[in-house]
Amino acid sequence: MRHPTPAALLVLPACILVAACLILPLAFVLAFSFNPARPGEIELTGELTIANYWRFFASPFYWKILGKTVYLSATTTAICAAFGTVLALAIWRAPASRRGLIVIVVLSPLLVSIVTRTFGWMVVLGDNGLINAILIGTGIVGQPLQLMFTNSAVIVGLVHVFLPIMVLPIVTALERIDPAVPEAAGTLGAGPATVAFRIVLPLASPGLIAGITIVFSLAMSSYVTPALMGGPDSGVLTTLIYQQFVVTFNWQFGAVLVAILLATSLLAVGVTFFEFGRRSRAWMSR
Amino acid sequence: MTADRLQHACFSGLVWMLYVFLLAPLVCIIIVSFNSEAVQSFPPTGWSLRWYAAALNNAGFVKGALTSFLLAAAATLLATPLGVMAAVGLWNGRWRFKPIIEALFVSPIIVPGLVSGIALLVVLASAGIRQAPARLLIGHMLIVLPYVIRTTLASLLQLDRSLQEAAETLGATSRQAFFKIVLPLIKPGIAAGMLFGFILSFDDVNVSLFLVDARTMTLPISVMSYLQYSFDPSVAAISSMMIALTFTLTVVLERWFGLKRLFAGR
Secondary structure, eight states: OSSSSOOOHHHHHHHHIIIIIEEEEHHHHHHHTTOOOOOTTOOSSOOOOOHHHHHHHHHHHHHHHHHHHHHHHHHHHHHHHHHHHHHHHHHHHOOOHHHHHHHHHGGGGGSHHHHHHHHHHHHHHHHSSSSHHHOOOOOOOOOOOOOOOSSHHHHHHHHHHHHHHHHHHHHHHHTOTTTTTHHHHHHTTTOHHHHIIIIHHHHHHHHHHHHHHHHHHHHHTHHHHHHHHTTTTTOOHHHHHHHIIISOOOOHHHHHHHHHHHHHHHHHHHHHHHHHHHHHHHTTOO | HHHHHHHHHHHHHHHHHHHHHHHHHHHHHHHHHTTTTOOOOSOOSSSSSSHHHHHHHHHHHHHHHHHHHHHHHHHHHHHHHHHHHHHHHHOOOTTTTTHHHHHHHHHHHOOHHHHHHHHHHHHHHTTTTTOOHHHHHHHHHHHHHHHHHHHHHHHHHHHHHHHHHHHHHOOOOOIIIIIIIHHHHHHOOOOOHHHHHHHHHHHOTTTGGGGGSSOOOHHHHHHHHHHHHOOOOOHHHHHHHHHHHHHHHHHHHHHHHHHHHHHHHH
């Protein structure tokens, strides 16, 4: 007998953990969002209503928050896509000796807590921060500029958080390219920009698309950066969710917001899956 | 040829600016942490270690650090056996529904941490479990599990299956073959997954945000709530210590396993 422990038995405990502690609770939250809103009530009941969804979709206030969240995430994703491609090309082209160092520089921020990284931007962008010190020191401005607590500050913080995540799938895609292909293009007379834009990037596009999907979905659900760096009126979906669950204790309406957040992110993932077919799918599951 | 060189210079310039962008906030934190003033001004007017002392005397930070450490250690130790078993199962198994199981194991990475935290909060509250340590532990096991599975599976896929077969041909039982041959060979992968899972769990905010309570607070969350009310350099000091810890572990991971493999899979 080759396998005294069948493979299925080995997989089972981890499957149970994920199913019982992630998939089941997600279904539970979705069910919860159809219960009538009663602040303080935390039990699932049999009464079903769509009043909570109606409250969200009938109000321009909530539409504005959703719009702002999508705007911040989409802008972040676009900037990350452009700069992530540049960094991925830099890693791909670097000689093996320098590669390890570049990878550490690019990826190590991923391992530093989001709170720490956001705090770093508060130090850089604050009234007494690095940028204002340089601007005042060189006499370009007399008064410190208001850089913190703006939408731009949130976007800068989010780009910093998600740039390394964008780089990874692009590098993976670049590494699959046969080096002879860009070389051949060069031999046939294409300049470096032509090679990059006409040959290399199209071949790396599945990685880029995977990165865009992942970053958009993560940016939609980021809480720390908008909460710490956004202005006083800077409601985004996640800060609203926090408010519902922790401050006003309206869990049923909070569950609606979670469902909408999840639906928006999954919509992005879904579009990628069906639009860009199997190649991207293979990259996503890595 | 000059146009080519110009393009090349622009590209390099942009890449260097991006390196600065990535590292600037971290470097600024470290500089500010040695400030002797109570305001975070740039450049610091004097140097001192007083904010390190202040951070280490802040009961909230110390208790948070202890909580985060115990939580990350417990979650890693509990999730690792499950992850290794699952990876070995996936390696041996030949089922038609394998992609579904693989998707299930990736799902804790794909579902936003904030959402899985809330989902756990709601379902556990309904089941009468209101203790923060219990729900944090479950949430953090979900953080660690996918990475242990990923690194272990990556090591297994590089393994020559004939080694196990040879051991069995030579009379070892499959149990012996696994524990004496396979397990020692995939140890680096398991260790890398554990270390990475530990770091992610220690640094986590999104999953924990809804699972902590006033008595059980993790370090990143206590730092975050401190930041919402005050802005003195003791946060810079505690953050610098966290950066130092992470950087050391990052270099170890890069040497040991390769950061890129860790994040990007095989």
